[in-house]
Each structure stands twice: as C-alpha cells, then as structure tokens.
Amino acid sequence: MQLVLGLTSGMQLRQIHDLVNIAGKMNIRKVWVGDDITGAHEIFTLVSTIMLKHKNIVAGIGVTSPLIRNITTIARASATLAQIGGDNHFRLGLGIGGLQDLRKLGMTARNPACALRSASTLLREIWKSEKVTFEADDFKLNHYRSSVNVDRPISIFFGVRGPRLLNLAGEIADGIVLSGPTTYLRKAITLVRSSIERSRRSVEDFTFVIWVPTMLVRQRSDLGLVKKIVAYVLSDTPKSVLEMAQLDLGKVEMVKKAGERHGIAYAARLVDKALLHESAVQGDATQVCESLKGFERMGVQEVVFGPPYGSKPRVALTEVANAWRDYA
C-alpha cells in the first residue's frame, strides 16, 4: 500500500507546490487533487502546472464533476494532461460533486448513476477518436469527433458514496476514491468488490484509494481544526452513507443543523470522540500511519494524507512520510 499526497484546488498555489516538492523528496510519487469548485484555481490548469513543475509525479484529479463542464472539455483536458504527463499516467476522478458545492452553483444531480455511466462511456469513446452522437443525462453530442491524440490509457476513478454508485464503480470504473467513516469504508469496499466480481472483472486490476481527513495532532488545540473538517464533511454526507456507517444519526443531525444555523465553528463543538474517531485520521505521526495502515487489511492500495495535514502542513507531511517509511 502506498502513501500519497492529497491536495485541493482551493489551496494556495505556493503551498501546493511546496507540499508536492516535499512529497517528491520523501519518495511520495502520487498526488490526488480534489476539485474545490468555488476555489481559486481551475482544476485541469492547476494539475497541468503540477505535472510540468514536478516531472516524476503521477497526478490525478480526485474528483471533478461531469456536470460542471462540457463532457468534451473534460475529455480533451484529460487527454492534454495525459500528453503532458507522458509515462506518469494521468488519472481522472469523476464524482457528481458535493451536495453543498452543487447547491452553490444552483445545480442538482437528477440521476447520478446514469450521469456517471454516460460520462464514463462518452469519455472512453471520445478518447478513442470515435464519432459520437448522444443525447441524455445532461449530455448532448452531435457527430462529435476529437482530434486529440490519446496514446496512453487514462484511468477513470469514481469518487462516489451511495450503494448504487458503489456498484456502478465496481462495474465500470478503473478505481475508486473512497471517503467517509471507517465502518462505512469497510462496507463500501466489500460492496465494490462484489460488484467487480459480478461484472466478471479482476479485483487485481482495480485500485482502491482511501481519502479521509488526516491531521497530525501535536497539542489539544489542533483538534479544533480536525473537528471543523469533520463537521463540514458530516454535513455533506448523504443519509445512505451515514446509515451504512452506523453513526448516531441524531448526533449527526445536530451537527448538521448547528452548521446551517451558526456556522461550522459552532458545529465543530458538537463533534464528539466517537464521531471524530470514525470520520478522521488523527494523532501523532506514528498513530496516523497506524490508522492508515489499517486500511491495507481491507485491500486498499493507496491512502491519502491531507488536508488539513496539521497546524504546520510541511512539517506534518515530513513527519508522517518519515514515520511511514519507518513503519514500512
């Protein structure tokens, strides 16, 4: 199992390149970048600069929504990044998008499973330079054929959570970026593995990635930041996931409502030990690594470190990467 670095397009550019640089020095060769829809940077442009500035890094987008860009733009942007990345294969993560993010853009996902199935099929057809005509699920193409040369495979990962979408990931994706409470993750992996087997595909060819909030905690005050992230994540978690996670739904509802009424800082105060333990990886460097290593037993190939990393992200990354090496 590999430790990889997680970033988001909402972070400061200097910090992004600084962390990728440190990761490279610490032998962390893979990076996932989440699309913070309302953040400062355009995800494909940002990832291109990461690939250009850090030649040995394998970069992936984890994840972006096919509902917020034209599908042909996603196809040729990915193809362009695949050309820039060369032998460091570019990986594209697709998800419908966070509930709160879509709301901010005035959008809703009518049928997420159909949209992701169609998006994946269309992308693969476009990458093969096939002539595509299609109209359904928010996509409309009319005798479209891309001229962009795609000579290296682009893997499609799903960033999804509900049971229907987990099944779909096992059926058609090359991998999955999972996030959520630990109990949920265990069940989700089992579900995806069953779907892979039902689809007569090989589990060995499928990549499981776990990306939960991770943070190096040095002192008690650091916990405040982790709790804020957990409160935010729980507010954005669908009911089906919370049920699979067997969390105290009443408690989660209180956190959600507190967030809506008084803001995340207030909601964070209601995140107790049980919620924190289930929803985030935190502790000193050894504890973080031990928690992350626990996912290996579930058949996971990649675990993501960050954000929020710690009160000093570069120090946190260095310490965790060192502990990971020692642990290995």
Added chain:
Amino acid sequence: MKFGLGVNVNETTTEVVEKCVEAERLGIDYVWVSDVPVQLYAPAVVAAIAENTRKIRIGLGLISAYLHTPRHIAQSLVTLVETYGERFELCIGPGDRDLLRRVGVSLKHPEGVQHYFKDVKHQIKTMLKEKGIDCRLWLGAQGPKMLEAAANFDGVWLNYAHPDHVKWALETVKMHCKRSLQFGVYAPSYVYSDFDSEIGRLLEINSAVVALGASDAVLRRLNLYDLVKEGKHRLREGATMKSVINCVPSKATELFSISRPSDKLKGYLAQLSATGVQHVVFSYPQNYSLKTVRELALALKRQH
C-alpha cells in the same frame, strides 16, 4: 505593430512547445493558443508553453464563453499568472458555431450577445481583480453585434484579413466606443518563401472553416452568403467539415486569410496598419512546422 503566432491546431503538446520556443528565440512578440472543442485543452497547453519559455507573451484564446463558464476561464488565468507571472492575455468570443452545436452548446441567449459578453467580461475582470491580476481582455468579433459588444473590451480580434473589411469593422467598433482600443487581425495564414502546395491546401481548408462558421450578417456583407449557405446547411444536417469544404468558394481564402510570399508581406501589413490595426496573429497553417514558423519570423524581420 506586434506580431504573434497562432498555435494548437492538429499538434501534440510537445510540438506546440517546440514551435513556441522557436518563436520566442526568433523574436516573435507573442503566441496565441486557441481553444477549439476538438483540439487540446488550451489552458493546459498555455501552461506547457509558459513552463518552457521565459518571456514571450502568451495569449489564451480565442476561448469560447459559451463552452466555458466565466469562473473557469478566470480560474485558469489566475492559476497561470500565479505560477508564471503576468505574461498572459485573454481573448473570449462565441467560438465556432458548428463545433459548438456538435458539443451540445446553444448560442442563443435571450438577453442578446452584447449583454451576454458584457456580463461575461465583467465577471472575469472582477474575479481577476479580486486576485490583483490585471490582464488585457480581448473579444474575438466578426459581425455587427459582436463588434458593438467589443466596445466594452480592451481590444478586439478580427478573423477576416482583407483590409477593406477590416476597415469597416474598425469603423463599426469606433461608432460604439469613444475610448482607444487595441485592434488586431487573427487569421489563417501562410507566409512563405517557397510555396508548398500541401500547406496552401490547408490554408484553403482553414479559411473555408472560418467562412462556414461566420454569421449570416458577415457573409452577406462579404457577398458570400449565397455561396456558403449550402455548406452551412449540410453542416447543420450532420455532414463532416471535410465533406462540405468544397462548397466554399476560393474567394473565402482571399477574404479570411493572409496568404503571401514573404517579400509581399510588408505592403499588406502597411495597408492593415493604415486602417488602425496594431496586432497581427498568423494562425494555422503558419504553425505547420518549424520551417513555416522560421519563414514567418524571417519575413517579419525584413518588414522591420
């Protein structure tokens, strides 16, 4: 006058970068990277060029404001400027009608194109300003409505090349705008010392593509409407661009492109300059090979 090379048509990122490095070495003022819905994604190509060059100015555009949201366009610019410094210019416009239809994008906007582009420009400028970025924002325009909309921008790129029509366009813009704007011609080009018929054919095709994408108002003004309408109709019915190219008369090459032996370029540029044009971008197939890039650079040196 400032001169640029148009890139990102039928090339890989490696080839684009190689030609832009050469353009910088040869003293061309800037490169412009168009974003066409069937070609490489321009913002990422711009990043690759910026990573491999030091000072040449790089234009992102024309990028369709119907295909991309103002937020995504502004976010791309922010990423580029914060990574590589203030070396960038931006040109937005509607984009190629046929290709937009093929990717399911509607060009109809109830509030009218003038208002639509004014609003897009405002959104992009506001987002850039929030990040402390001041970037020249161009509009790619052709017909009367877009030329009117250009009055709100820092500059306007015209994609026809005949001096008479350029003069008309500039006068139209000036009727709606009292401040001083930058004017440029961004056209399919082939400036050569030894004519290569294969590249000449590519120029004809690219000029025909521009003609087929032109608005009815522009085609009527250029007396091309009746000659081109059959091709436009067939495109709407789903025919491929290749199969309708022959419907476009060769006159389109003359009106929509710059095709000159290098020793005749000077006179043409003087004519453009007399109309008020300050910028010229030589686009596909001028970027066909390193040789054609060098031929252009040499012709421009002679011009100086």
